[in-house]
Amino acid sequence: MEKLYYEDQYKTEFTAEIVDIIEKNSKYHVELNGTYFYPKGTGQPCDTGHINGSLVISVYEENNKIYHVLEVKPLKIHKVKCNIHFDLRYDYMQQHLGQHILTACISNLFNLTTIGFNLGLTSSTIDLDKGICAQEIKDCEKKANDIVNKNIKIETLNLTNSELKKLSLKKVPVKPGEKIRVVKIADIDIFPSQDIYPNSTIEVQLIKIIKFEKYKTGIRIEFICGQRAVSDYISKFEAIEKMSKLLSCNNATIISKVENLTDELNKSLTKGRALSSKVATYEVQNMLEEAEKIDDVRILKFIYDKMDLKYATMLATKLVTSPKVIVLFGVKLQDKANLLFMCSKDLKIIRMDSLLKDAITLIDGKGGGSEFSAQGGGKNNNNLDSTLDYALSKIKENIISSSKN
Numbered sequence: 001m002e003k004l005y006y007e008d009q010y011k012t013e014f015t016a017e018i019v020d021i022i023e024k025n026s027k028y029h030v031e032l033n034g035t036y037f038y039p040k041g042t043g044q045p046c047d048t049g050h051i052n053g054s055l056v057i058s059v060y061e062e063n064n065k066i067y068h069v070l071e072v073k074p075l076k077i078h079k080v081k082c083n084i085h086f087d088l089r090y091d092y093m094q095q096h097l098g099q100h101i102l103t104a105c106i107s108n109l110f111n112l113t114t115i116g117f118n119l120g121l122t123s124s125t126i127d128l129d130k131g132i133c134a135q136e137i138k139d140c141e142k143k144a145n146d147i148v149n150k151n152i153k154i155e156t157l158n159l160t161n162s163e164l165k166k167l168s169l170k171k172v173p174v175k176p177g178e179k180i181r182v183v184k185i186a187d188i189d190i191f192p193s194q195d196i197y198p199n200s201t202i203e204v205q206l207i208k209i210i211k212f213e214k215y216k217t218g219i220r221i222e223f224i225c226g227q228r229a230v231s232d233y234i235s236k237f238e239a240i241e242k243m244s245k246l247l248s249c250n251n252a253t254i255i256s257k258v259e260n261l262t263d264e265l266n267k268s269l270t271k272g273r274a275l276s277s278k279v280a281t282y283e284v285q286n287m288l289e290e291a292e293k294i295d296d297v298r299i300l301k302f303i304y305d306k307m308d309l310k311y312a313t314m315l316a317t318k319l320v321t322s323p324k325v326i327v328l329f330g331v332k333l334q335d336k337a338n339l340l341f342m343c344s345k346d347l348k349i350i351r352m353d354s355l356l357k358d359a360i361t362l363i364d365g366k367g368g369g370s371e372f373s374a375q376g377g378g379k380n381n382n383n384l385d386s387t388l389d390y391a392l393s394k395i396k397e398n399i400i401s402s403s404k405n
Contacts, residue, residue: 001066002034005047006156006181009093009196011036012086018077022067027057029067030074035059036084039066043119044096044195049084052076090198094226095124097154097197098144098204102126102223104189105143110136115218122228123210128218137212137221144207147188151202155184164192205230280311284318288325294399296324297347301388303330309338313375316342320372328391330384337363337381341391342373350398355391362387 001019004011016032023029030051039061040046046059051068058069074080096119103114103126116127132140158179159167167182167190183197184190198204206229211222224232240251249257291298300319304312309331316327320342326349329340339360341352356374360367362383367376 001031001064003066004034004036005038005196008036009038009089009198010086011084013081013083015079016082018074018080021073021077023073026071028070028073030070031065031067032080032082035066035068035082037066037068037082038089038196041195042193043099043117044092045119047084047089049082051082052080089196091226091228092119093196093198094204095119095224095228096195097201098148098207098223098225099124099126100183100185100189100191100197101147101201101204102140102144102207102209102221104185105140105147106132108188109140109143112218123222123224126221126223127215128221130217131214131219134212137209141207141209147185148201148204148207151200152186152188153200154197157182157184206233208232280315280318283315284322287319288322291325294396295403297326297349297395297399298322298324299326299328299392299395301328301392303332303384303388305332307331309333309340312340316340320344326395328388328395330388332381332384335381336377336379337365337384337387338375338377339363339365339367339387340375341369345372349402350395355394358394359387359391362390 004014014036016034018030019033020031021028022031032051037049037056037059038044038047039059047056048058049056051070052074054070054072054074056068056070060067060069099117099119103117106112106114106126106128110132112132113129114126115129118125158181160179164180164182180192181194182190183193183195185201203226205226207223207225208229209221209223210232213220240254243258244251244254247254247257247261287300288298291300293299312329312331316329319325319327321344323344323346325344326347327340327342331338331340339356341356343349343352351371352374353369353371356367356369356376360376360378363378363380365376365378365380367374369375
């Protein structure tokens with residue numbers, strides 16, 4: 001079978017003869033006499049498209065033959081019309097060439113080795129053997145885009161092993177007696193590859209690193225190229241424009257505007273927390289006065305709807321600073337239930353973590369804590385009243401039991 005995609009990687013329509021059809025698992029694996037469909041390579045996904053109107057869902061190479069996988073068996077075998085989803089192919093061509101340019105820049109600037117890469121549907125990644133800092137990553141991105149804009153021609157060569165040995169290849173494939181396909185980007189990079197690429201670096205358009213993070217002993221860099229990068233720029237620019245209008249400022253001053261608003265918000269939150277603390281102090285006094293007493297232990301059992309958990313925790317913490325106080329709080333948030341159990345440190349009647357672990361099963365939840373404080377959550381907020389009643393009954397039993405002793 002002729003691998004016509006090496007002759008013209010921009011071809012989208014062609015006519016071919018079907019030479020074989022193999023049925024496997026209700027799919028039809030079609031062999032043509034020649035194809036522009038690119039099969040799945042070492043790193044680049046395969047083409048998709050249509051053969052005589054039937055969808056080509058996958059293309060692969062096996063035993064030097066290329067098979068096109070269809071869900072519907074072709075009725076015609078002579079002069080079948082084929083078309084390729086070129087937008088998808090071109091997108092992967094851009095990403096793959098961008099990956100090689102970026103990898104070469106990283107290697108040339110910082111002598112780091114790429115130990116893995118992945119061409120994804122929305123973004124791609126490069127895995128490096130060692131870490132580099134944020135500024136060094138920016139330097140690599142700038143260098144890569146400089147190469148893109150130089151409009152460097154991409155060359156493909158078919159060389160013998162003896163010819164390969166004269167080149168500075170990092171890894172020479174061993175195929176005695178055969179010629180090896182090599183891709184060359186001027187003096188920037190040269191590498192063996194069976195994949196297809198654009199004719200020039202300018203077709204990559206733009207390389208944008210969108211994220212980097214520690215990965216194993218090195219670093220993983222996530223990037224986008226071509227139309228993906230252009231679309232990303234457009235969407236982010238539109239978002240900045242919208243924010244500028246909302247904040248009544250221009251694009252150049254939006255960062256300082258957000259910083260000022262953040263400072264004002266933090267000041268307001270600090271004042272709000274201080275005010276909440278004062279309100280909680282007054283609330284605590286009233287709650288302690290109205291608390292249920294069993295012997296000399298004050299028990300406060302309350303269910304709150306949509307109360308902020310941080311405020312509930314602050315309230316409970318203030319309550320148990322008083323001697324001989326037990327707090328049983330239930331907080332409903334949407335369809336979930338939260339439990340907060342606390343007691344004063346002078347009480348040894350019952351452990352709060354044990355009490356919570358026992359009671360929380362009634363709301364299909366889980367949680368934990370310590371002797372004096374425990375919290376958790378569950379899915380069944382309809383049973384919150386019964387759960388707190390059960391916890392209260394266990395406390396009463398322990399108080400009565402301890403008073404008899």
